[in-house]
Amino acid sequence: MTAINLPHHVSRNHPQMPLRDRAAQFAPFAALTGYEAAVGETARLTAERRELDAHEAEELNRRLTDLAARLKDRSEVTVEYFVPDERKSGGAYVTVTGRVRHISVPEKTLVMEDGAVIALEDIATISGFPFEI
Secondary structure (H helix, E strand, C coil): CCHHHCCCCCCCCCCCCCHHHHHHCCCCCCCCCCHHHHHHHHHCCCECCCCCCHHHHHHHHHHHHHHHHCHHHCCEEEEEEEEECCCCCCEEEEEEEEEEEEEECCCCEEEECCCCEEEHHHEEEEEEHHHCC
16 A cells, blocks of 8 residues: 555644645755854955055144134034944044034044034044145
């Protein structure tokens, strides 16, 4: 006798499992939980902080001084600065454009009108209307 010709068994004690639940039994199993996230984090690129040469540092200091003297003009400037990565070495350069609200020498920060606080040591370049004249 072969099993193919037997009638389908239906239990009297247990209800039949819905097809959706039966399909879930055969869903893929993730044996390496978190592996994809770890690979993605490793593949994420970071940039190294550029050191300004003496001429670039002097020009940046001149522009910061000019900007501090012209805060009342509320000129729009573009600031490129380095943001260190929290998880790995390096970081990324971010560019923001807006008006500077305040420059704090004791705290060594530049505060934009939108509330962004930028450490003066992280600034790579400052450009905009006041400097192009």
